[in-house]
Amino acid sequence: MGSKSVIVVGAGSAGAVVARRLVDAGAHVTLFEAGSEDTNPAIHDLSRMGELWHSKDDWDYHTVPMAGAANKPMHLPRGKVLGGSHALNATIWVRCAPQDYDDWAKDCGEQWAWKNVLPIYKDIENFSGGASKFHGTEGLVPVDNDYELDEIQQSIIDAAVQSGIEFNPDYNGEQLDGVSKEQINVVGGERINTWKAYLKPVRERLEIITDAEVHSVILESGTVVGVRYQKGGQLQELRADEVVLSAGALGSPQILLRSGIGPAAELQAVGIEPLHELDQVGKNLHDHLLAPVIAETTTRDIPAPRTGVSVSQSHMFSRSRADLDRPDTQPIFFAVPMYSPGMEPIEGTAFTLHSGIVTPHSRGEITLSGPGLEDQVNIDLNALDDPRDLEAFVYSMKQCRAMVQQDALAQDWGAREVYPGNEVKxxxxxxxxIRNNVVTYHHQVGTCRMGTDAQAVVDPQLRVRGLAGLRVIDASIMPKITTGNTNAPAILIGEMGAKFLVADLGL
Structure with a gap:
């Protein structure tokens, strides 16, 4: 039997992992990336993260105007480059709550339970704090907890403690709750993503086709046999034994829908022939959300961002109600003002305590407007539709506002709240x-939901239901979003999906 050929679509957090594991197992891998090489210096220097939004390395998606967000659209930055969104994000390493995985396991099997994914997480990471029952040091992904905090960031942590929040030295340890320094994927001031850590060292062992956007998969008699892609203005085809979609929670469902895989009536309405009915493709879209508390410093200036150092170094996990079994809020703290669209800039220096929710109840969807790559995609997070989301958000905002009042900020920096401002009581x-100023935490998930029920898009081994030769392996498969940043879970999903696929291919 010859080597199995596999197409992987998307060189992001999960896709790079899948491609590497397939190469290691002896498969012939072709990796498609709609973006280019990661030559933009702002990718590698975390202090320049803001330059990446709206750049050529950003898909630059926007939602439709949403009623829950004051009828405004929201910018959803997504990586269009080798490295995917892990090339654009703040590289914060959060494994999230053990209960998240145990919830998945109830429906999707014990392999997804916390006790079984923790060893995989330990295998993934190289933790600066050394090996322990929670951490590994042999993995490919560096996790740094030893960098020096900027003074304003230390003051923010101190203010949280002064306001009654416990300091948590390791939120990837015993528990999430508390205020913490962020653990990040950085070495010597340089961002490290899965493209760099997993795939770049073996790039000679696979074929990588950049600047090539996949339009659809080729479906013949219930089996996916390849992909159609556009490169240099030409639509081309490539065939393989297996196709893996790792194009992310916004990209993977679009490819399925353009392939005629999805809700039949919706596809027909936009000129796509339905080939395989799966009603939930593009549904169950949800995301973590933020809204800023911005304070100016009146007695001393915050130094400008330093090369290679993130403007965010601390965050906090908290429960908006005592009866919750895990945190539902995660404010993240920045040494710069993070203005929502339409906000008037502050003249002096300012910092941002971004209040945020991580257990959204609202659900949205992705739909197409036509069959072509140039046809507009409609992205509707349906943000803040469920009243429970706003309740948790208000709690988080009050926590952030209280922090500004503490001595560590009010006295030591002369901190004074500008947004929301004193008139908002x-x-x-x-x-x-919040509705007027809500933004994304860049954590869209759920649009190709995993499950065992008839409505699920993929099964617990991440195979697209009812089809042979096709898997989705990325954050779109999450039935419900994790409690915290989704990058580490996406990498875990990459490792899990690769393991299932390698076993199925008999490699």
């Missing part, structure tokens, strides 16, 4: 402020 006013 009641819960109703706070809710209105």
């Amino acid at each position: 009641s819960d109703e006013q706070l809710g209105e402020y």
Whole structure:
């Protein structure tokens, strides 16, 4: 039997992992990436992260205007480059709550339970704090917890503690709750993503086709046999024994829908012939959301960002209600002002305590407007549609506002809240402020949901239901979003999916 050929679509957090594991197992791998090489210096220097939004390395997606977000659209940056969104993000390493995985396992099998994914996480990481029952040091992904905090970031942590929040030295340890220094994927001031850590060292062992956007998969008699892709303005085809979609929670469902895999009536309505009915493709879209508390410093200036150092170094996990079994809020703290669209800039230096929710109840969807790559995609997070989301958000915003009042910020930096501002007092006013200024935490998931029920898009081994030769391996498979940043879980999903596929291919 000859080597199996596999096409992997997307060189992001999960796709790079899948491609590497397949190469190691002896498969013939062709990797498609819609973007280019990661030559932009801003990718490698975390202090320049803001330059990447709206750049050529960003898909630059926008949602439709959303009622829950004051009828405004929201910018959703996504990586269009080798490295994917892990080339654009803040590289924060969060494994999230053990209960997240145990919830998945109830429906999708014990392999997804926390006790079984923790050893995989340990195998993935090279933790600066040394090996322990929670951490590994032999993995390909560097996790740094030893860098020096900027003074303003230390003051933010101190202010959280002064306001009654416990300091947690390791949120990837015993528990998530508390205020913590972020653990990040950085070595010597340089961002390390899975493209660099997994794939770049073996790039001679696979074929990588950049600047090539996959339009659809080729479906013949219930089996996927290849992909159609556009490169240099030409639509071309490539065939393989197996196709893996790792194009992310916004990309993978679009490819399925353009392939005629999805809700039949919706596809027909936009001129696509339905070939395989799967009603939930593109549904169950959800995301973590943020809204800023921005304070100016009146007695001393915050130094400018340093090369190779992120403007975010601390965050916090908290429960908005005592009866919750895990945190539902995760504010993230920045040494610079993070203005929402339409905000007037502050003249002096300022910092941002970005209040945030990580257990959204609202669900949205992705739909197409036509069959072509140039046809507009409609992305609707349906943000803040469920009233429970706003309740948790208001709680988080109040926590952030209280931090600004503490001595570590108010006295030591002369911190003074500018946004929302003193005139915003009641819960109703706070809710209105949040709706007007809500932004994404860059964690879209759920659009190719994993499950064992008839509505699931993929099964617990991440095979697309009812089809042979096709898997989805990325954050789109999450039935429900994790409690915290989704990059580490996406890498875990890459490792899990690769293991299933290698076993199925008999490699």
